[in-house]
Amino acid sequence: MCGIAGFFRSSAPVADVSVLKQMGEVIRHRGPDAGGEYLDEYVGLAHRRLSIIDLSSQGNQPMISADGRLVIVFNGEIYNFLTLRAELERAGVVFRTKTDTEVILALYQQQGVACLEKLNGMFAFALWDTVEKTLFLARDRVGKKPLYYYHAGGDRLAFASEIKSLLQLPGIAREVEPTALADYLKYLYVPAPKTIYRKIFKLPPAHYLVLRPGGEPRISEYWDVDFSTGTAFSPAEAEDALLELLQDSTSCRMIADVPLGAFLSGGVDSSAVVGLMAKVSREAVRTCTIGFADKRHDESRFAREVADLFTTNHSEYIARENLPETVALMPKFFDEPFADSSAVPTYHVSRLARQAVTVALAGDGGDESFGGYGKYSIELKEDLARRKLPRFLLAALNGCFQGFAHPLARKVRSLTGSALLEPARAFYRTNTFIEDDILTELLAQPVRNACSGYDPGEHTVRYWDKMRGADHVTSMLYTDLKT
Incomplete structure (x- = not known):
């Protein structure tokens, strides 16, 4: 993952490059490999990079288009960027890097907002058009990548991957939104578009935001899942089509120039992902599992069975330390109340995985999909x-x-x-x-x-x-x- 942040200068007139650097510094954990800033008379942009594709410094951000018109900060991964790149090259586009970031720049330059229809991936990005004086923020279809924004009326707007970055801006009041507190007590999280803070919001999944100097932000939905079209599949045909989709979606997520692995719990979803990875991987899939000393909550034995089945390079960590201490760390990362207990094992398995891999696939979303x-x-x-x-x-x-x-x-x-x-x-x-x-x-x-x-x-x-x-x-x- 990477981290992005930025602001319209009207939101914090005294903010300068030092503020941008601080907004990036507090989310350094999202992107420890490189950082950069862009500042002009209208906007400031900051980026923290975790290198996944094209590890060279040419992939650093903020990235500016070849003609100097567009500037982008991007967090995520575009899975079909090679296909899009080939289409753009046939149209005469010359690329300077091998990154998916540059593909977004080129696609937006050709198609504007409509570029979102072609992006298959997880993403949150901000793109500044220096000619049209337009700030364009966008978030992926199901909201895998976070994108928060602060709005104090008019064009006074700032954005970031995490709330803590927004709180570095001079003049932002840390006021609790009472209705968000009520939401949290009901749902155990704060549903979008609200956050726990007044004037700080989540850009909803599958939405984009456009803002020009002197105007108001305009938020629009660019996609929604469509259940209206039926299918004539037999059960057997549906099974084949589903397996093909799952294999394709897994394979395209394995494109990386860094070590890659998977979180494995031993459940149906993560086990299926590992099985699909093993089918196309040229080497043993790296898998990571978190277990607990309390056998009532420990499922590591199931993960071990799956790891043996697919001959993975398996790592296992048994959480024995004081788990309340882990819980005390969570606000540092979430920035607002969040009561999903799965955050604790996810934290530990992520720490374990990072010792061996930079990217890890998981089975999240399976229960909602199926x-x-x-x-x-x-x-x-x-x-x-x-x-x-x-x-x-x-x-x-x-x-x-x-x-x-x-x-x-x-x-x-x-x-x-x-x-x-x-x-x-x-x-x-x-x-x-x-x-x-x-x-x-x-x-x-x-x-x-x-x-x-x-x-x-x-x-x-x-x-x-x-x-x-x-x-x-x-x-x-x-x-x-x-x-």
């Missing part, structure tokens, strides 16, 4: 009850089991309670961790007042409603993809 979470099957049962049982019966069952502590009574209350709700509201209940009345009790009176009339469920409901008319599974998968 409906692997247990909540989906529970949701289907609730929806069946909603459609098949009369409301009076659901209400009666729910009432009969109130006040009982037995696990079966709790399950009946949960199922019937959700079945009595509209599907979108029921899924909101599924995806959150406390009931709304408990949230109200938790909030101090000033925060409660600031959140008066606010509905955290809107984050779920707005995406569910976009799938109105779709089947229940499609609605669940789409909503989880977008939130």
Whole structure:
């Protein structure tokens, strides 16, 4: 990964190259190999580089186009950049580097915003057009790469890969957004576009932002997943097509000029990725696993079986140190409240992997893509009850089991309670961790007042409603993809 940062000079009139350097320095961990800055009368750009493709200094950023018109800072990887490069070369483009960064520059120079339609990859980048005086920010389709921005009205805007970088700007107040606190207590993270801070936002996945001096930022969506087109595949044909897609998506992520490996948990998703990597790799795949001394949470034995199956170069680390100390480190990296416990093993396996590789593939996203979470099957049962049982019966069952502590009574209350709700509201209940009345009790009176009339469920409901008319599974998968 790399790190990017920058600002419109109106957002911090006193900011200079030293501020840009500091914005980059606090995210040095994202890009320890090189750093650079660009500053003119309108904008400042900073970059921290982790070298993956074309390790020479020619790949350093900010990168300026051959004609001097465009300047870019880019974090990510464009998987189809070789195909795009070949197309551009046939159109007469001459490249100075072997990087995917330069391909983005050339593609934007030819197609403008429409270049996003051709990019297959994970990315967040900022591109400054010195002629049109236009700042263009863009984020990949599912938001694998982070991109935050600060907006204080008008063209007073700054951006960065991490919030801590934005906080280096003079004059930015660290004020908590009360509704974001409510969101966090419900979802255990702060859903986009908000962050925990006022005036600091996440650019949503599959969106871009355009800003010109004296104007307001214009944010637009450039892509959305489309479930409307059906397929005529037989099950066997679907299996073959899926395997081909998985193999292609894995292979294109293995293009790197540095050592590459995989996180292996022993579960279906990461094991499938390792198997697909082994199929095309010319050498043993490097795999890394994190285990725990507490056998109730340790799955390293399953990872070992998969490593043996595919004859990988396997490394294993058993986390024995004080795990609360690891938890205490997390705010340094996340910059805002985040309560996903998987961050702890991910931190340790990343440290282990970095000893041997620079790039690591993982099985993240498999449950969202293939409906692997247990909540989906529970949701289907609730929806069946909603459609098949009369409301009076659901209400009666729910009432009969109130006040009982037995696990079966709790399950009946949960199922019937959700079945009595509209599907979108029921899924909101599924995806959150406390009931709304408990949230109200938790909030101090000033925060409660600031959140008066606010509905955290809107984050779920707005995406569910976009799938109105779709089947229940499609609605669940789409909503989880977008939130």
